[in-house]
Amino acid sequence: xxxxxxxxxxxxxxxxxxxxxxxxxAGLWQSVQIAVGGYALGLLLGTGGAMxxxxxxxxxxxxxEVYTTVVRAVPELVLILILYYAGTDVLNKMSAALGFGSVDxxxxxxxxxxxxxVQGAYSTEVLRGAIKAVPAGQMEAARAYGMSxxxxxxxxxxxxxxxxxxxxxxxxxxxxxxxxALLAVVGFSELTLVTRQAAGSTKAxxxxxxxxxxxxxxxTLLSNVLIGIxxxxxxxxxxxxx
Amino acid sequence: xxxxxxxxxxxxxxxxxxxxxxxxxxxxxxxAAVLVFCIVWFMRWDWVPKYSGRLVYGxxxxxxxxxxxxxxxxxxxxxxxxxxxxxxxxLKLLARGFCTIIRGTPLLLQLWLLxxxxxxxxxxxxxxxxxxxxxxxxxxxxxxxxxxxxxxxAYEGEVMRGAFAGVPAGELEAARAYGMSxxxxxxRIWLPRAVHRALPTxxxxxxxxxxxxxxxxxxxxxxxxxxxxxxxxxxYITYEPLLLLALIYLCLTAILVVAFRYFERRIPTRxx
Numbered sequence: 333x334x335x336x337x338x339x340x341x342x343x344x345x346x347x348x349x350x351x352x353x354x355x356x357x358a359g360l361w362q363s364v365q366i367a368v369g370g371y372a373l374g375l376l377l378g379t380g381g382a383m384x385x386x387x388x389x390x391x392x393x394x395x396x397e398v399y400t401t402v403v404r405a406v407p408e409l410v411l412i413l414i415l416y417y418a419g420t421d422v423l424n425k426m427s428a429a430l431g432f433g434s435v436d437x438x439x440x441x442x443x444x445x446x447x448x449x450v451q452g453a454y455s456t457e458v459l460r461g462a463i464k465a466v467p468a469g470q471m472e473a474a475r476a477y478g479m480s481x482x483x484x485x486x487x488x489x490x491x492x493x494x495x496x497x498x499x500x501x502x503x504x505x506x507x508x509x510x511x512x513a514l515l516a517v518v519g520f521s522e523l524t525l526v527t528r529q530a531a532g533s534t535k536a537x538x539x540x541x542x543x544x545x546x547x548x549x550x551x552t553l554l555s556n557v558l559i560g561i562x563x564x565x566x567x568x569x570x571x572x573x574x
Numbered sequence: 575x576x577x578x579x580x581x582x583x584x585x586x587x588x589x590x591x592x593x594x595x596x597x598x599x600x601x602x603x604x605x606a607a608v609l610v611f612c613i614v615w616f617m618r619w620d621w622v623p624k625y626s627g628r629l630v631y632g633x634x635x636x637x638x639x640x641x642x643x644x645x646x647x648x649x650x651x652x653x654x655x656x657x658x659x660x661x662x663x664x665l666k667l668l669a670r671g672f673c674t675i676i677r678g679t680p681l682l683l684q685l686w687l688l689x690x691x692x693x694x695x696x697x698x699x700x701x702x703x704x705x706x707x708x709x710x711x712x713x714x715x716x717x718x719x720x721x722x723x724x725x726x727x728a729y730e731g732e733v734m735r736g737a738f739a740g741v742p743a744g745e746l747e748a749a750r751a752y753g754m755s756x757x758x759x760x761x762r763i764w765l766p767r768a769v770h771r772a773l774p775t776x777x778x779x780x781x782x783x784x785x786x787x788x789x790x791x792x793x794x795x796x797x798x799x800x801x802x803x804x805x806x807x808x809x810y811i812t813y814e815p816l817l818l819l820a821l822i823y824l825c826l827t828a829i830l831v832v833a834f835r836y837f838e839r840r841i842p843t844r845x846x
Contacts, residue, residue, distance in 0.1 A: 390598045397589055404585040405827035406820045407785040410799070414816045421812075457582035500579045506678075507583070513680035517792060524683050528690070537694045541687035545679045552678035 344536050352530040352540065359526030360547050362440070363512040366522060369444035371508040374451025375501075381456030382463055383485070396456065403453030409514050415446045416518045439520045447511055454504050462497035463489060495567050502559040509551055523547060580778035584785065585827050586834075617814050625805055632798030633822060636787050639797065643719055644783050647726025648776075652765070654727060655734025669731065676728035681721065682789055689717040689793040718790035726783055733775050737768040773841065777834040781827055798822055 344351055381399070384392045403411060420437050427435045470492060474484040516525035527544040531537040580586070622629075654672065657665040676684065696702045696711055710716050741764055749759040788799035802819045806812065 390596065391602065394599065394602055401585060401589060402820070402824065404583065405781070406823045407788045407799075409788045410816065410819055410823060414813075414820065417812055417816070454582050458579065461578050461582070499576060500582060503579045504582075510680040513682045516682065524680060524686070527683070528686060531690060535694065538687070538691040541683060541691050545675070545683055545687065548679040548683065549675060553674075 344530075344534055344539060352534070355526055355530060356523065356540075356543060356547065359521060359523035359544075360551070362520075363509065363522040363524075364551070365440060366443040366447055366512045366515065366520075367505075367509045369440075370447025370451055370512070371505055373444060373448025374455050374504070374508070377448065377452025378455025378459050379490075381452060382459035385456060385460050386463055387481070400453045400456050403450055404457070408450055408511055409517060411450055412446050412514050412518060415449055416442055419445055439515075443512070443515050443520050443522070446515070447508060450511065451504060451508055454507070455501065458500035458504060459493070459497055462493040462500070465496040466492045495570055498559075498563050498566055502555075502563070505555060505559070506552055509548070509555070513548075577775050577778070580775055580782065584778045584781035585831060586778045586781065588828060588831055613817065617817075618811055619814060621805060621809050621811065621814075622818070625801065628801045628804075629798060629822075632796060632801035633826070635795070636784075636797040636799075636826070639715075639719060639722065639787050639790060639795075640780070640784050643722035643726055643787075644780055646719075646723045647783075648730055650723065650727035651730035651734045652769075654731030655736075655738050655768070658731070658735040659738040673728045673731050676725055677732070681725050681786055682792065684725065685718065685721040685789055685793060688721050689714060693717065714794045715790070718793055718795045722783065722786060722790070725786065726779070729782075730772070730776075730779055733772050733779070734768060737772040738764065740771055741767045770841075773838070777831065777838070780834070781830055784823070784826060784830060 381396050385396045385400075388396070420442060423437055424435060466489060470488055471484055474488045479487065512522050513524040515522050516528065519525070521529075523544055527540050531540040534540070654669045657669045658673075661669070693711075702708060702711065745763055745767065746759060749763045754762065787797060791797055791800035791803060794800075799819065802815045805815045809815075
């Protein structure tokens with residue numbers, strides 16, 4: 333049996349190649365890229381989705397309802413598998429049909445697409461709730477001024493709903509960072525998969541998983557500080573809510 | 575997470591059945607019916623009868639894991655929430671740190687940390703290898719159950735903290751004025767009222783927990799997700815098993831939501 337001192341071999345975390353620190357940090361960078369990209373795509377889809385769900389025609393509303401219902405009821409892992417295979421397959425078939433032959437889809441783009449579609453459904457729901465919290469009179473007043481629907485959205489709805497949306501959206505950001513770990517299952521080398529490879533080849537499982545946990549935790553804590561600043565900025569002038 | 579955020583992540587209410595027969599819905603349903611027919615007719619489903627037994631077993635395992643981890647996690651969440659409101663500061667700090675760490679790292683990483691990390695550490699200790707627990711510790715499911723329980727406890731612990739803090743002070747003062755001891759007050763007033771306040775979020779948290787269960791398949795527990803993965807490996811069919819899997823999870827979520835609606839109607843949770 334080994335004693336505690338020899339169980340931890342800190343040199344494994346060194347940044348240079350015999351150590352795996354650099355590999356872990358590269359994995360973290362991949363995770364952050366996917367999280368940022370997926371979150372941004374999700375926000376885009378979510379804004380459109382929320383608008384469609386609130387002001388769209390009956391068919392748009394029903395189709396969006398199906399989208400958010402399915403994404404909220406099926407595990408992310410299953411959705412990621414379906415979207416990952418279906419997405420790459422469809423793209424390959426399309427490029428083959430157009431005569432380009434099969435294309436090599438970068439893992440990064442696929443990851444961003446997959447996380448973005450999942451996040452899109454979540455942010456549709458968050459933004460829809462936030463828009464509904466804006467007093468209807470404000471939007472009616474804007475319309476009475478003769479603003480077009482797009483102007484109402486840009487000038488009134490979006491700025492007014494932001495304070496209501498920020499708690500939910502910040503949670504979604506934290507979820508996006510954690511959901512990137514699921515891409516390990518489809519073999520994308522983000523932080524969690526790299527960690528497992530490092531741990532597997534050195535047999536120092538506890539050390540590497542704890543190190544990766546610290547990296548994720550640091551990312552979360554840093555995000556929390558930033559979210560606090562953003563929230564204070566956008567909630568200025570509003571009464572504190574419970 | 576607030577109740578609204580949870581319901582944005584997990585289905586907590588079924589789409590209403592009202593006005594199902596509007597003209598545009600009839601058209602949409604007709605298109606959906608054609609789509610379903612095409613999926614059934616043109617895709618390969620001949621593997622389903624062969625694997626149906628294992629699929630039912632997998633669904634059973636998924637549900638078993640869901641219920642044990644949710645119940646154990648909730649039981650853990652009560653003390654975690656309570657010490658954050660009223661405990662001495664070391665316990666308070668410990669509980670808060672626990673919640674922050676668990677909520678700040680991906681569940682998949684925690685699962686692998688427990689399974690690979692602890693799993694590789696335990697055999698080095700002869701005391702553990704000779705204990706009666708060893709036959710269980712060699713299996714994968716205790717680690718899956720532990721990781722899911724801890725995660726549920728951390729998320730629900732935050733909810734319970736808010737619930738304990740939100741019980742009106744007047745009710746506790748009234749209990750004290752009746753001469754109840756601290757423990758009697760906790761048992762008769764504080765705990766029931768806090769659980770009552772936490773109930774609405776329980777629906778969403780349980781659906782979220784269901785959505786987290788397939789992760790245990792990555793550490794070789796055979797749940798419904800693992801059965802489907804096996805099908806895909808053995809038959810080389812890509813999409814059909816995944817579509818069936820999504821349908822199974824949709825049905826499980828719907829059943830959970832309906833069950834929670836039924837119980838919520840019997841316990842008036844929204845009052846006060």
